[in-house]
Amino acid sequence: MARTTDGDGTPVPQRLLAAATRLFAEQGYDRTSVQEIVEAAGVTKGALYHYFGSKEDLLQEVYARVLRLQQERLDDFADSDAPVDERLRSAAADVVVTTIENLDDASIFFRSMHHLSPEKNKQVRSERRRYHERFRALVEEGQRAGVFSSATPADLVVDYHFGSVHHLSTWYRPDGPLTPQQVADHLADLLLRALRP
Amino acid sequence: MARTTDGDGTPVPQRLLAAATRLFAEQGYDRTSVQEIVEAAGVTKGALYHYFGSKEDLLQEVYARVLRLQQERLDDFADSDAPVDERLRSAAADVVVTTIENLDDASIFFRSMHHLSPEKNKQVRSERRRYHERFRALVEEGQRAGVFSSATPADLVVDYHFGSVHHLSTWYRPDGPLTPQQVADHLADLLLRALRP
Amino acid sequence: MARTTDGDGTPVPQRLLAAATRLFAEQGYDRTSVQEIVEAAGVTKGALYHYFGSKEDLLQEVYARVLRLQQERLDDFADSDAPVDERLRSAAADVVVTTIENLDDASIFFRSMHHLSPEKNKQVRSERRRYHERFRALVEEGQRAGVFSSATPADLVVDYHFGSVHHLSTWYRPDGPLTPQQVADHLADLLLRALRP
Amino acid sequence: MARTTDGDGTPVPQRLLAAATRLFAEQGYDRTSVQEIVEAAGVTKGALYHYFGSKEDLLQEVYARVLRLQQERLDDFADSDAPVDERLRSAAADVVVTTIENLDDASIFFRSMHHLSPEKNKQVRSERRRYHERFRALVEEGQRAGVFSSATPADLVVDYHFGSVHHLSTWYRPDGPLTPQQVADHLADLLLRALRP
DNA sequence: AATGAATGAGCATTCATTCAT
DNA sequence: TATGAATGAATGCTCATTCAT
Numbered sequence: 001m002a003r004t005t006d007g008d009g010t011p012v013p014q015r016l017l018a019a020a021t022r023l024f025a026e027q028g029y030d031r032t033s034v035q036e037i038v039e040a041a042g043v044t045k046g047a048l049y050h051y052f053g054s055k056e057d058l059l060q061e062v063y064a065r066v067l068r069l070q071q072e073r074l075d076d077f078a079d080s081d082a083p084v085d086e087r088l089r090s091a092a093a094d095v096v097v098t099t100i101e102n103l104d105d106a107s108i109f110f111r112s113m114h115h116l117s118p119e120k121n122k123q124v125r126s127e128r129r130r131y132h133e134r135f136r137a138l139v140e141e142g143q144r145a146g147v148f149s150s151a152t153p154a155d156l157v158v159d160y161h162f163g164s165v166h167h168l169s170t171w172y173r174p175d176g177p178l179t180p181q182q183v184a185d186h187l188a189d190l191l192l193r194a195l196r197p
Numbered sequence: 198m199a200r201t202t203d204g205d206g207t208p209v210p211q212r213l214l215a216a217a218t219r220l221f222a223e224q225g226y227d228r229t230s231v232q233e234i235v236e237a238a239g240v241t242k243g244a245l246y247h248y249f250g251s252k253e254d255l256l257q258e259v260y261a262r263v264l265r266l267q268q269e270r271l272d273d274f275a276d277s278d279a280p281v282d283e284r285l286r287s288a289a290a291d292v293v294v295t296t297i298e299n300l301d302d303a304s305i306f307f308r309s310m311h312h313l314s315p316e317k318n319k320q321v322r323s324e325r326r327r328y329h330e331r332f333r334a335l336v337e338e339g340q341r342a343g344v345f346s347s348a349t350p351a352d353l354v355v356d357y358h359f360g361s362v363h364h365l366s367t368w369y370r371p372d373g374p375l376t377p378q379q380v381a382d383h384l385a386d387l388l389l390r391a392l393r394p
Numbered sequence: 395m396a397r398t399t400d401g402d403g404t405p406v407p408q409r410l411l412a413a414a415t416r417l418f419a420e421q422g423y424d425r426t427s428v429q430e431i432v433e434a435a436g437v438t439k440g441a442l443y444h445y446f447g448s449k450e451d452l453l454q455e456v457y458a459r460v461l462r463l464q465q466e467r468l469d470d471f472a473d474s475d476a477p478v479d480e481r482l483r484s485a486a487a488d489v490v491v492t493t494i495e496n497l498d499d500a501s502i503f504f505r506s507m508h509h510l511s512p513e514k515n516k517q518v519r520s521e522r523r524r525y526h527e528r529f530r531a532l533v534e535e536g537q538r539a540g541v542f543s544s545a546t547p548a549d550l551v552v553d554y555h556f557g558s559v560h561h562l563s564t565w566y567r568p569d570g571p572l573t574p575q576q577v578a579d580h581l582a583d584l585l586l587r588a589l590r591p
Numbered sequence: 592m593a594r595t596t597d598g599d600g601t602p603v604p605q606r607l608l609a610a611a612t613r614l615f616a617e618q619g620y621d622r623t624s625v626q627e628i629v630e631a632a633g634v635t636k637g638a639l640y641h642y643f644g645s646k647e648d649l650l651q652e653v654y655a656r657v658l659r660l661q662q663e664r665l666d667d668f669a670d671s672d673a674p675v676d677e678r679l680r681s682a683a684a685d686v687v688v689t690t691i692e693n694l695d696d697a698s699i700f701f702r703s704m705h706h707l708s709p710e711k712n713k714q715v716r717s718e719r720r721r722y723h724e725r726f727r728a729l730v731e732e733g734q735r736a737g738v739f740s741s742a743t744p745a746d747l748v749v750d751y752h753f754g755s756v757h758h759l760s761t762w763y764r765p766d767g768p769l770t771p772q773q774v775a776d777h778l779a780d781l782l783l784r785a786l787r788p
Numbered sequence: 789a790a791t792g793a794a795t796g797a798g799c800a801t802t803c804a805t806t807c808a809t
Numbered sequence: 810t811a812t813g814a815a816t817g818a819a820t821g822c823t824c825a826t827t828c829a830t
Binding site for chain 3: 823824825826827828
């Protein structure tokens with residue numbers, strides 16, 4: 001067993017990433033000090049700077065992990081061979097459920113992205129765009145097939161839906177009346193109903 | 198009168214509020230220093246603290262002004278005697294247009310609200326709720342009248358729409374292909390289409 | 395009735411002096427802001443600076459009033475035609491009683507004197523010295539008459555007694571077991587007993 | 592080891608403590624800025640806050656060191672097997688000598704203690720009380736043995752003496768006519784004479 | 789006699805980052 | 810691989826004092 005793990009066996013970089021994610025979500029990026037992160041992870045500052053070049057690098061890693069996960073799930077749904085309306089409904093509902101299950105990640109996304117330096121911001125945005133375009137392609141496919149109304153530009157439809165997804169971290173409470181799946185079904189339903197020809 | 202205004206004739210508190218609004222939107226609350234604000238407003242720190250108790254008070258004032266304006270507009274639309282679907286469509290489109298026209302305020306709202314202390318946060322949230330409830334009442338009125346589908350709880354419908362409004366500050370660019378009014382019409386249309394029985 | 399009094403009829407300068415005395419004693423000179431003083435006195439800053447040149451002037455006035463009172467009392471006792479031991483005992487006990495009755499003044503004296511500028515400090519010290527010398531003269535008179543032991547220099551005897559007087563503000567509590575008069579009698583007794591030949 | 596010391600080989604925390612002690616005594620706690628302290632110690636602010644949590648912590652450390660030293664000396668004298676009047680005389684004289692030798696510490700004690708937060712103040716006071724009680728026990732022992740008069744409560748006797756000790760920082764000057772030891776002998780003598788039956 | 793807006797210098801504290809070990 | 814002492818610049822805020830009215 002290498003030195004990079006501690007009592008609990010989790011490697012140091014992952015412990016740092018987990019601690020940072022939780023703290024960034026709870027307090028915001030600027031209000032979380034490097035000292036707090038290393039204390040929560042049970043290591044020292046030197047260790048953090050051994051694995052990450054800066055506090056900002058840590059934030060970017062949090063983003064990278066989330067983006068990778070979301071893109072994988074979207075690709076899976078979009079690549080299935082179900083009818084396009086079912087594929088869109090599944091993907092639209094899934095992003096709601098996984099966002100609720102990782103509300104910390106979502107909070108960080110919509111509140112801390114502007115804390116990245118221009119270059120890193122650009123990189124994250126381009127990965128976001130890839131995600132957005134995959135989703136938009138589904139909408140356009142349905143519009144071309146006449147399954148969805150073409151009254152609204154597909155881009156706007158996607159932003160309409162993702163607006164509500166981002167908004168989840170503002171109002172969703174685990175102890176509220178609806179389960180994540182129920183919320184997801186309702187929101188996907190609203191999207192599909194809005195797209196009825 | 199001479200003392201409370203400067204070269205441009207605008208009272209000092211309003212100059213400070215305007216400068217703070219712009220800077221909070223551009224850089225975020227934590228990244229904007231009091232020094233930057235007073236320099237942008239052309240006054241000294243002492244003057245700022247003469248009118249505002251703290252940097253946080255300044256942020257709260259920004260919120261208070263926006264909330265007041267939005268509530269007034271919503272009340273006007275909701276109180277008209279047009280049919281309920283027209284009233285909802287007008288209100289839904291209007292909030293989009295005014296949000297786009299004041300994107301700075303919107304950015305601050307969705308990125309900096311968590312920087313308020315618990316008490317102030319509570320106060321702002323309760324005013325937000327009042328706004329939300331007025332909007333929800335419109336949806337419920339239409340559902341009771343059978344004009345709108347009751348498939349989705351009215352609360353969720355409202356959050357669906359406001360998610361897309363908040364999201365505007367993330368993607369809307371003045372030099373994009375759509376005018377504010379066009380965006381507003383499309384988004385209001387999506388809402389009304391989703392509510393078709 | 396002039397403008398210098400308010401609802402309660404007390405002239406503004408005296409109200410300021412009383413407020414300052416209380417606040418300086420409670421919080422210390424440096425920790426008391428001019429704003430607090432004027433609020434406690436129910437006037438504005440402009441009024442304070444109309445009557446007093448500076449915050450420091452206010453402190454000096456507090457001193458001046460106390461010194462005047464104490465000197466008057468000491469002179470009365472020292473000038474009586476009782477035997478010297480009785481005169482010393484009376485004066486020694488009286489300064490204890492009046493110090494306890496004005497513990498605020500005493501606290502200020504022993505904690506804030508070093509906040510005066512060199513010139514003002516010098517002036518206060520010279521008035522203190524006059525007081526000290528009058529007291530010392532009583533001791534010396536008794537020593538010359540053989541009523542008091544000459545084993546200790548009179549200066550040191552006076553400092554010994556006044557040390558205990560200054561110390562009162564550290565330990566005396568109105569709700570303690572001894573009345574001011576009892577404390578005074580005990581301390582004067584200790585002084586006289588120490589001076590027995 | 593190289594890092595924790597500088598040119599003169601004294602560890603940084605001790606250098607800071609020494610500089611703070613001198614400056615607090617000369618100018619008072621509130622009038623001494625953290626900047627002055629670190630400049631006097633030849634380090635930066637960051638270094639100070641690496642070792643001490645706050646300016647107040649620094650003050651408390653000054654107290655803690657003095658209290659420890661004084662308690663040790665008192666215990667040594669009180670535990671000897673000389674007659675009780677000799678033990679009291681030695682202890683009473685010793686506290687005078689060591690106070691004069693550390694007049695800075697004494698000044699801080701009697702002028703800055705009220706600058707501590709309530710909790711820290713309480714802690715320091717309780718250690719003071721332990722010291723006071725050890726001294727009082729000596730007086731009571733002599734009173735029970737009939738060596739000292741019981742006319743005055745022992746508590747008051749202790750406060751009488753310590754008043755004069757505190758007062759030293761007000762009037763004692765190294766270039767005065769009396770050596771520290773002479774002052775100590777006189778003050779101890781006054782105490783013992785006052786206690787004669 | 790009194791106001792209160794405005795100043796400007798100063799304050800204690802925080803923090804991401806570096807680097808000798 | 811990891812430590813932790815040290816840096817140095819920045820931050821929000823306070824306050825005695827001034828002065829046009």
